[in-house]
Amino acid sequence: MRTLNLPLKREYFEAIRDGRKPEEYRLCTPFWRKRLEGREFDQVVLTLGYPARDDKARRLVRAWRGFTIKTITHPHFGTEPVEVFAIDVSAPTP
Numbered sequence: 001m002r003t004l005n006l007p008l009k010r011e012y013f014e015a016i017r018d019g020r021k022p023e024e025y026r027l028c029t030p031f032w033r034k035r036l037e038g039r040e041f042d043q044v045v046l047t048l049g050y051p052a053r054d055d056k057a058r059r060l061v062r063a064w065r066g067f068t069i070k071t072i073t074h075p076h077f078g079t080e081p082v083e084v085f086a087i088d089v090s091a092p093t094p
Contacts, residue, residue, distance in 0.1 A: 022090035
């Protein structure tokens with residue numbers, strides 16, 4: 001199974017878990033372009049930090065629904081607008 005693993009800070013992990021954040025953002029850098037563009041995954045695993053393999057409470061599994069490229073302004077990325085990959089994490093894996 002092809003899995004995209006995304007470690008997150010607590011505030012973003014909890015917002016996704018609680019359904020308040022339907023997308024996870026990654027900057028459009030050469031690293032993320034190589035990792036995402038032209039690739040398909042079966043699922044996205046979101047983790048609170050880097051948990052032990054058997055720590056299910058700190059792990060969310062979502063169906064891969066792809067991504068879009070957006071321009072956003074977010075405090076995490078600074079005060080200027082930036083281009084990001086907006087990865088859809090709204091749907092749990094069936």
